[in-house]
Amino acid sequence: MISDLVKNISPFYVMDILEEANRLEASGKEVFHFEVGEPDFSTPAEICAAAVKSIDDGFTKYSSSLGIEKLRNAIADDYKRTYGVQVSHERVIITIGSSPALLMSMLTILDPGDEIIITDPYYACYPQIISVARGVSKKVAIHEEDGYQIDIKLLKKSINSKTKAILVNSPSNPTGTLLEKETMQKVCDLGQLIISDEIYHGLVYGKKENTILEFTDNAIVVSGFSKLYSMTGWRLGYMIVPPNLVRYVQKLQQNLFISANPFVQMAGVEALEKIKIKSGDIAKLFNERRVAMLEALKSIGFEFSYEPMGAFYIFVNSSRFSKDSYKFAFDILENTGVAVTPGIDFSERGNDYLRFSYATSIDSIKSGIEKLGKYLS
Amino acid sequence: MISDLVKNISPFYVMDILEEANRLEASGKEVFHFEVGEPDFSTPAEICAAAVKSIDDGFTKYSSSLGIEKLRNAIADDYKRTYGVQVSHERVIITIGSSPALLMSMLTILDPGDEIIITDPYYACYPQIISVARGVSKKVAIHEEDGYQIDIKLLKKSINSKTKAILVNSPSNPTGTLLEKETMQKVCDLGQLIISDEIYHGLVYGKKENTILEFTDNAIVVSGFSKLYSMTGWRLGYMIVPPNLVRYVQKLQQNLFISANPFVQMAGVEALEKIKIKSGDIAKLFNERRVAMLEALKSIGFEFSYEPMGAFYIFVNSSRFSKDSYKFAFDILENTGVAVTPGIDFSERGNDYLRFSYATSIDSIKSGIEKLGKYLS
Numbered sequence: 001m002i003s004d005l006v007k008n009i010s011p012f013y014v015m016d017i018l019e020e021a022n023r024l025e026a027s028g029k030e031v032f033h034f035e036v037g038e039p040d041f042s043t044p045a046e047i048c049a050a051a052v053k054s055i056d057d058g059f060t061k062y063s064s065s066l067g068i069e070k071l072r073n074a075i076a077d078d079y080k081r082t083y084g085v086q087v088s089h090e091r092v093i094i095t096i097g098s099s100p101a102l103l104m105s106m107l108t109i110l111d112p113g114d115e116i117i118i119t120d121p122y123y124a125c126y127p128q129i130i131s132v133a134r135g136v137s138k139k140v141a142i143h144e145e146d147g148y149q150i151d152i153k154l155l156k157k158s159i160n161s162k163t164k165a166i167l168v169n170s171p172s173n174p175t176g177t178l179l180e181k182e183t184m185q186k187v188c189d190l191g192q193l194i195i196s197d198e199i200y201h202g203l204v205y206g207k208k209e210n211t212i213l214e215f216t217d218n219a220i221v222v223s224g225f226s227k228l229y230s231m232t233g234w235r236l237g238y239m240i241v242p243p244n245l246v247r248y249v250q251k252l253q254q255n256l257f258i259s260a261n262p263f264v265q266m267a268g269v270e271a272l273e274k275i276k277i278k279s280g281d282i283a284k285l286f287n288e289r290r291v292a293m294l295e296a297l298k299s300i301g302f303e304f305s306y307e308p309m310g311a312f313y314i315f316v317n318s319s320r321f322s323k324d325s326y327k328f329a330f331d332i333l334e335n336t337g338v339a340v341t342p343g344i345d346f347s348e349r350g351n352d353y354l355r356f357s358y359a360t361s362i363d364s365i366k367s368g369i370e371k372l373g374k375y376l377s
Numbered sequence: 378m379i380s381d382l383v384k385n386i387s388p389f390y391v392m393d394i395l396e397e398a399n400r401l402e403a404s405g406k407e408v409f410h411f412e413v414g415e416p417d418f419s420t421p422a423e424i425c426a427a428a429v430k431s432i433d434d435g436f437t438k439y440s441s442s443l444g445i446e447k448l449r450n451a452i453a454d455d456y457k458r459t460y461g462v463q464v465s466h467e468r469v470i471i472t473i474g475s476s477p478a479l480l481m482s483m484l485t486i487l488d489p490g491d492e493i494i495i496t497d498p499y500y501a502c503y504p505q506i507i508s509v510a511r512g513v514s515k516k517v518a519i520h521e522e523d524g525y526q527i528d529i530k531l532l533k534k535s536i537n538s539k540t541k542a543i544l545v546n547s548p549s550n551p552t553g554t555l556l557e558k559e560t561m562q563k564v565c566d567l568g569q570l571i572i573s574d575e576i577y578h579g580l581v582y583g584k585k586e587n588t589i590l591e592f593t594d595n596a597i598v599v600s601g602f603s604k605l606y607s608m609t610g611w612r613l614g615y616m617i618v619p620p621n622l623v624r625y626v627q628k629l630q631q632n633l634f635i636s637a638n639p640f641v642q643m644a645g646v647e648a649l650e651k652i653k654i655k656s657g658d659i660a661k662l663f664n665e666r667r668v669a670m671l672e673a674l675k676s677i678g679f680e681f682s683y684e685p686m687g688a689f690y691i692f693v694n695s696s697r698f699s700k701d702s703y704k705f706a707f708d709i710l711e712n713t714g715v716a717v718t719p720g721i722d723f724s725e726r727g728n729d730y731l732r733f734s735y736a737t738s739i740d741s742i743k744s745g746i747e748k749l750g751k752y753l754s
Contacts, residue, residue: 006625248383255505
């Protein structure tokens, strides 16, 4: 009675790490959390207050399936202000987090066997979400020595009659890299529909990120409030889609999700109108952590030929120490209390790598990496 | 670039009615909302207060993908208290509403072309959710003259090698009927996996509803907090699954939804621990509305051979007046301000029917149906 689909979903190896880390922590051992994908900051008080007010004001019924107009407008305004692109609020659809937005994107364009091109290494959920929509992930390798930029020739070769879209993610999980403007332009010039996962926008350091909408309108933007506003648990995301797709996504939303939580949507308005202007302060804090993590990793002998400039991850070659990232991550955890994500979660070629998240305090970064250094030497 | 899947999703005809109703209302016309599927009550203050407290307490990060243990325990306790069935909390999975719970149920058991048996008329989203999982809805007709009970012989005949589950919904949308205990037992005796949508539990009048778990453990329960607790917008649901399915549903949840909102989950704990004991009062109010609606409909010449005893709907044969439910619903709205749902939304055989919801005030029920009566005579 179990479908092949769910049988074939790969486990998240990091979940085993997380479980063991929690077990160790419960037993009194100090654990350093460099495995996590969520900021350690609390949700800003203004956002919480807006949610509370909206509960009081009775925003507790279904909203329109496309979302509350005020939030759709605020997102359209944000894209205008931040990137200078004109987006009608009618193309903005509010979702229950960015993952359901990705799922609806896939369901809207994929028939069974159709292909989505993803760059490899990739966010661990991409292939699974594509497989739920019965599509096929066509992986195009990107490499540390190229700064994880896309080889356009290789990308072009991977396009065939089954290709329905190219999925990009800048800043990227797990590498923390941004796509160069020129690269984004060239990707768009291939004429395919682009799905652009912009969930880490705002978390960039010394660079400016670009939305795909600066280069093409033949794109679906998927994003949300989780990372920049420390709203992971709130489940609030959105899509910006070409006008001709709105009605189809709406039908999916009506059937699968009905609507996003309305008082959470109102909190999202507050995030864009009040907190976004302070988001430079958040990025500044993350940048200090980034610098601390990079320095610490270098000081214990890790080498990397690229500098991650966004999100809160660095993808580090650890093949000097081990060629089995899962086993290595467990070794490290058991011996040092340092929790990291094995590279195998992000690529079949990922066994030479570990992902370190710096969404944690500088003290924790310094102490944890020092411990790791002692163990490795 | 548009998938056959989304092209083939039927529209909700009631959405056109709703849009027109809103337009009329905005233009100053009085509208009677008998088309809606959500209670008009506010979410109880205690539930709102619990959410606010949990926001203050920092329940704003991802929870475990299976849900917060306290809520999983509270649901297990509720099934013990309400129905006398023993359910381990480990089989309870918290979801972002009952619709995603249904979707994950389907994805867990269906490979493309597999069949789910549904009784017809059915909740409008069922066939769509099944089609998103690339399954096929096998419809078994149920009839007003049988009190919308299931003809077990007919049901048995519809089972074949592709059948993966039988989906039941008691109390039912759109008919408001409960399955008899004996019928439930016989359905379970067929030995198929049962998916039991129990979202309207608690909203029953002069009868007691049964959970499928009283009859079999070979079942997936899908339910949520929207209806009984007036929490439609909150997006909080759950599944109770056989032990061997937990891990598969968890993998889907991790990839597609991550987790339900944690402070909303804590509000759910409050609903079960504090409001559930008062839910008889809520049911009493709905029962008064039910009686008012049935009387009013009879007084203007509608005839029905069954008495709906649950949810907040009655499915009324309107073939005396029209054999085109969509056109008829529009006629009624334009001429009287009464909004109802055309039967075609719930069955291909539904054109002879209208669904009236009584999730609205008795005054509104009386005035609205009186207006309708004047128009029809």
